[in-house]
Amino acid sequence: MRTGSIFAAILLIAAFPRFSLAEARVESNVIYGMYSGLALLMDVHYPANSNGYGIVLIPGSGWHAPLSLDAVPLKQSPSVRSILGADALLEGGYTLFSINHRAAGRFKYPAAVEDAQRAVRYIRHHAASYGIDPERIGATGHSTGGYLVSMLGVLDGDGNPVDSSPINQESSKVQAVIALSTSFDLIEFTRLVGSNASGTGFLGSPLRGPQLRNPQSEEFLLYMEASPTSYVSPDDPPFFLIHGDADSTVPFSQSELFQDKLTEIGVTVELIRVPGGGHGLSNSAGQSASDHFGRMAEWFDRHLQTEH
16 A cells, blocks of 8 residues: 555544444434424444344433533433443444433423433334334433433333324334433432432422422422333333442442332343442442443343344
8 A cells, every 4th residue: 555545544544533443334413303493313323234233322411411502412422432332332233323312401301201212213213224123122321311211111102103203103112221320219319319419400390308208299299200110010121230339429229229120020130230330330440331341232132132
């Protein structure tokens, strides 16, 4: 190869630093829905060698999105690769769908849940064009993103058969879920960490004092409605939970509680406890989220590609 050709190749590689060797291309800013003029966007990451399955990725955001017009979209969060393990999943042949969703402070529950469901419906409806199986879609998320993918697993997600949009007629239920450092019972979560951590932004109302002690209060019922633990049922997909036991943002007990709920009704669930791990799964022993990427990809291989 001539010197000029080598230099051109180096420039080409430098121009696209976000592409991994396992990634053929990225289709950016796909509009999967509209809300009053606001485009709901996702990026589609295609693997170099597709295995015919798709996975929805939702990074954590603390329920909030910056109000700045120049803010980095959630779908481009560094945690797509650093925590959710996009490169390992691409290496395994999975087509990935990293999504934006409406968030606080402008939008309250259930906006983010509805957007995540719409994304799955859109992906399922267009599965043929993405080269994936519409009946076997997985999802993985961290923190509040983990909450949203968990809702995609536990909610029935039935489409409306008479909706004028064929997309909205599709199911939004996914067939395998990996949730990292996630809250599942918002009432118990509030008891442990306080109302400001979950309610004021996302749910629009704090849960404290008399309302927290009264199971019939509007606030208590709202938090119950918004909790994944309220919807577990025997037809839920397999769940893989990863959580640090030193997480000061979302207590490790949240994953233990959810594991117990799923086990009680016979749903396949596995919980990986990261000793000393914080919210991002790193610990003082030098472990990080990347130590679990291979196991996450293998878990999807085992549960997403196998009929249950």
